[in-house]
Amino acid sequence: MTPAQVLREADAVLLDFDGPVCSIFAGLPASVVASRLKELLIREGVRLPKDVEALDDPLKVLRRTADIAPELVDKVETALMANEVEAATCAEITPGVREFLAACAVAGKPVAIVSNNSEPAIETFLALADLGEWVTAVSGRPIGEPEQMKPHPQSTLRACKALGVEPAQAVLIGDSGFDMHAAHNAGTRSIAYANDPGKAESLTQAGADAVTDNMAELADQR
Incomplete structure (x- = not known):
């Protein structure tokens, strides 16, 4: 399936943070x-x-x-x-993510961030980048329970609950095998953001339903 087809069939979007939204360690490695x-x-x-x-x-x-x-x-x-x-505070926004979030709003698809990064860090970046209005919920790292980070499904399921959708109605967009496995474990669809050479193949093998290398491409959900 194409990313557009997967998105059209989804009622809500779950978005990994480091990669699809920003490069959090761009300024502080x-x-x-x-x-x-x-x-x-x-x-x-x-x-x-x-x-x-x-x-x-x-x-x-x-x-x-x-x-x-x-x-x-x-x-x-x-x-x-x-x-x-x-x-x-010094992270770099991912090209095209602003357009993608705006497109989700137009399409009436609520968005939640699902990440192994902490919620305070995610919320700090969303505020500084002026993206907060397009994000309904943030489901970050389970504090004090590292074993429940992705690929464990907890944060993905928590995001679905916050958005009021069943997992099968959502799609998780991420750039790692952990994201693809978390989607599978939670029962959601998945789109791989293959932002580095060789990632498309590895993320497809990890179970991605579709692959893109450009977040702006996902803004076209027709």
Whole structure:
């Protein structure tokens, strides 16, 4: 199916944040935030396993904290959230997303953000980018429960409930395998935003119902 066909059949849109809406770590690199979190763990007396030392994704550091130092999840979570809010102030908006959100409003399709990023960071960016009026709900990372981040369906199902739609009536647009798996696990359709070379094939293999490499293309829902 084409992205336009999938969108036409949907009553609501669930939109991943980092990728389809913005590049949250464009100004404050993810590797810098990951290093800050690892330094926090070391200061707390944690001896980092080799795989954690190599991580440059702060969300992966949070996930692994639950395994290696569960008593520090809340402290790492708090630090990550503060860094995400800082990053949101210098994030780069994704070309075409403003036009897409406007098109959803015209079509009468409510939009929710479904993300592994924190809600304060998402709301900070939406306000600064003047996108908040087009977003009905924000379903961010389950605080203190990293195991329930996507691909777990919780945040996706919570967004559907906030929009008042059944999962089968919604479509999730995301740029990662986790997004495609979360859509499948929740029972929604999915559109892959393949914003990097090679992503189209991998996201199709992950279960995407349709693929686009341009958010502006999704604004044409005829």
